[in-house]
Amino acid sequence: MSDAPALADEAGEVGRREAELRAARRANLAALHERGVEPFRADRYEVTAHAAELGERFAALTPDDPPHSDAFGLAGRLMAARKMGKGAIWADVWDRSGRMQIYVRLDAVGEDAFAIFDTLDIGDVVGVNGTLFRSKKGDLTLRVASFAVLSKSLVPLPDKFHGLVDVEKRYRQRYVDLIMNEDVRAIFVARSKIVSEMRRFCDARGFMECETPTMLHVAGGAAARPFRTHHNALDVDLDLRIATELNLKRLIVGGLERVYEIGRIFRNEGIDTTHNPEFTMLELYAAYWSVDEMMAFNEDLFAHLVHAVHGRDEVTYGERTISFARPFKRIAYFDAIATWGGYDRATLLDPAGAQRVLAELGLPPSQTHGQALDKIFERIVEPNLVDPTFVFDYPVVISPLAKRKAGDPEIVDRYELFGANFELSNAFTELNDPDDQRARFEAQIVERKTGNDEVPPPDWDFVAALEYGMPPTAGIGIGVDRIVMLLTNNQSIREVILFPLQRPQA
RNA sequence: GCACCGCUAGCUCAAUGGUAGAGCAGUUGACUCUUAAUCAAUUGGUUGAAGGUUCGAGUCCUUCGCGGUGCACCA
Numbered sequence: 001m002s003d004a005p006a007l008a009d010e011a012g013e014v015g016r017r018e019a020e021l022r023a024a025r026r027a028n029l030a031a032l033h034e035r036g037v038e039p040f041r042a043d044r045y046e047v048t049a050h051a052a053e054l055g056e057r058f059a060a061l062t063p064d065d066p067p068h069s070d071a072f073g074l075a076g077r078l079m080a081a082r083k084m085g086k087g088a089i090w091a092d093v094w095d096r097s098g099r100m101q102i103y104v105r106l107d108a109v110g111e112d113a114f115a116i117f118d119t120l121d122i123g124d125v126v127g128v129n130g131t132l133f134r135s136k137k138g139d140l141t142l143r144v145a146s147f148a149v150l151s152k153s154l155v156p157l158p159d160k161f162h163g164l165v166d167v168e169k170r171y172r173q174r175y176v177d178l179i180m181n182e183d184v185r186a187i188f189v190a191r192s193k194i195v196s197e198m199r200r201f202c203d204a205r206g207f208m209e210c211e212t213p214t215m216l217h218v219a220g221g222a223a224a225r226p227f228r229t230h231h232n233a234l235d236v237d238l239d240l241r242i243a244t245e246l247n248l249k250r251l252i253v254g255g256l257e258r259v260y261e262i263g264r265i266f267r268n269e270g271i272d273t274t275h276n277p278e279f280t281m282l283e284l285y286a287a288y289w290s291v292d293e294m295m296a297f298n299e300d301l302f303a304h305l306v307h308a309v310h311g312r313d314e315v316t317y318g319e320r321t322i323s324f325a326r327p328f329k330r331i332a333y334f335d336a337i338a339t340w341g342g343y344d345r346a347t348l349l350d351p352a353g354a355q356r357v358l359a360e361l362g363l364p365p366s367q368t369h370g371q372a373l374d375k376i377f378e379r380i381v382e383p384n385l386v387d388p389t390f391v392f393d394y395p396v397v398i399s400p401l402a403k404r405k406a407g408d409p410e411i412v413d414r415y416e417l418f419g420a421n422f423e424l425s426n427a428f429t430e431l432n433d434p435d436d437q438r439a440r441f442e443a444q445i446v447e448r449k450t451g452n453d454e455v456p457p458p459d460w461d462f463v464a465a466l467e468y469g470m471p472p473t474a475g476i477g478i479g480v481d482r483i484v485m486l487l488t489n490n491q492s493i494r495e496v497i498l499f500p501l502q503r504p505q506a
Numbered sequence: 507g508c509a510c511c512g513c514u515a516g517c518u519c520a521a522u523g524g525u526a527g528a529g530c531a532g533u534u535g536a537c538u539c540u541u542a543a544u545c546a547a548u549u550g551g552u553u554g555a556a557g558g559u560u561c562g563a564g565u566c567c568u569u570c571g572c573g574g575u576g577c578a579c580c581a
Contacts, residue, residue, distance in 0.1 A: 017549090022516090083537085121532095136539050136540090139541065158516075160542070270507090503572065505572075
């Protein structure tokens with residue numbers, strides 16, 4: 001109790017109730033000190049097993065069997081304690097793999113140790129060592145022979161049954177969310193697996209992972225407002241990248257042939273269920289590939305990821321079940337709009353015609369032809385794309401970095417993969433004609449001057465790079481966060497980002 | 507940016523404009539096969555903030571803050 005007065009200062013403004021709960025834990029820490037236990041002095045524990053693996057390994061152990069002779073050491077957080085009088089405590093210890101029930105008996109650990117365990121709080125970190133048996137109710141249990149207090153939890157945890165529900169608190173204090181909510185842990189375990197499988201898949205096909213700068217003098221490769229920062233020693237303003245595209249293609253010019261980056265991208269835009277200001281994208285470029293080979297690669301990659309996470313081809317997303325069995329569906333861009341909207345190519349490729357279609361659909365007029373086409377596609381086609389579907393043969397007006405299709409200059413060699421009604425990837429044969437690229441940048445300068453500040457300023461060095469000669473190359477961009485959403489059945493991007501951006505706390 | 511919803515104990519939730527409550531957690535006690543342990547007792551509130559209406563506001567009104575969702579913007 002002597003610790004109590006300092007609490008309010010230490011913890012800032014806390015309610016009286018919380019101050020009491022903190023004081024109780026401080027008192028329990030003091031009680032440990034009196035018994036010679038120093039939780040924060042612990043520096044290691046001999047962990048020889050994890051809960052889940054023991055559960056599998058001893059699945060056949062029955063309540064009638066004697067405890068298995070091998071002893072195991074586990075460490076984790078004490079999340080529940082069921083005290084049975086002066087002689088026995090059942091408790092739950094959670095490690096990274098899951099829950100292990102433990103059984104602490106006075107006659108097994110001795111009076112001193114039992115008294116120490118009795119003063120522990122929910123949330124304390126412990127190491128336990130002992131043998132395994134199955135309780136009469138059927139739960140695999142570690143009979144504790146010895147234990148160590150590895151850290152003390154000095155603040156109260158949320159309700160053990162309801163967990164932490166408040167979304168704001170979950171994001172602001174993600175560590176508490178992760179402690180309390182097993183399903184949240186599972187999302188990030190899955191995310192880690194998805195990213196590492198992406199990497200493995202790319203590496204296995206001869207791609208080389210590259211790290212390009214996140215701070216750039218000119219942020220290009222996409223249409224988006226950048227974040228701005230400043231380097232003091234050089235006294236220059238810098239942009240955070242909005243894509244990895246231009247630098248990765250420089251590497252293709254340099255002869256690296258197959259490159260990719262799984263990188264953080266920053267776009268200074270609004271936040272909603274599918275957009276976070278910083279997000280992760282896989283961009284990959286293959287020299288000497290056409291977009292058709294990229295499509296095959298894309299299909300294999302997604303099938304692989306779905307299988308790696310779910311062990312089968314199907315994904316449940318919201319109300320739907322989506323099959324990633326190959327081959328995915330394929331439909332041409334203008335065929336898709338014609339099929340679901342009845343508008344033909346000639347109408348859509350005419351800027352005035354596209355504006356007319358917008359009006360007929362009851363949509364507000366768009367500033368540019370390209371934006372009009374995007375809106376029309378979004379309204380007419382996307383709602384129909386539940387199963388994974390490649391939409392190919394995009395118009396050049398909405399594809400400033402893609403190569404024109406042979407024999408059809410209004411179309412580019414590009415596709416986008418859709419599934420669950422949103423875009424999953426975007427790929428095209430890269431424009432490698434420096435003169436064409438220069439012309440497109442010049443057109444963007446004009447658009448930028450008309451007030452569209454999402455059009456990036458030109459990156460002339462990129463044109464210079466193309467002048468050295470870039471081999472024919474196919475490139476792809478995949479939104480990693482959205483893949484994770486799809487594969488973990490989450491409707492909000494913030495649920496798959498560990499620390500989503502929040503306003504500062506009031 | 508616009509609209510709607512939410513904000514009450516550490517957590518999860520109640521409370522026709524009329525005395526702010528419960529469960530869990532905490533504290534004390536009982537219990538050596540419990541598992542949302544059980545049983546008994548008990549502590550705990552500036553109802554997001556500030557104004558206003560009212561005899562009386564958690565509840566109604568205004569402004570603000572934070573969050574969520576939808577729309578707009580945007581890959």
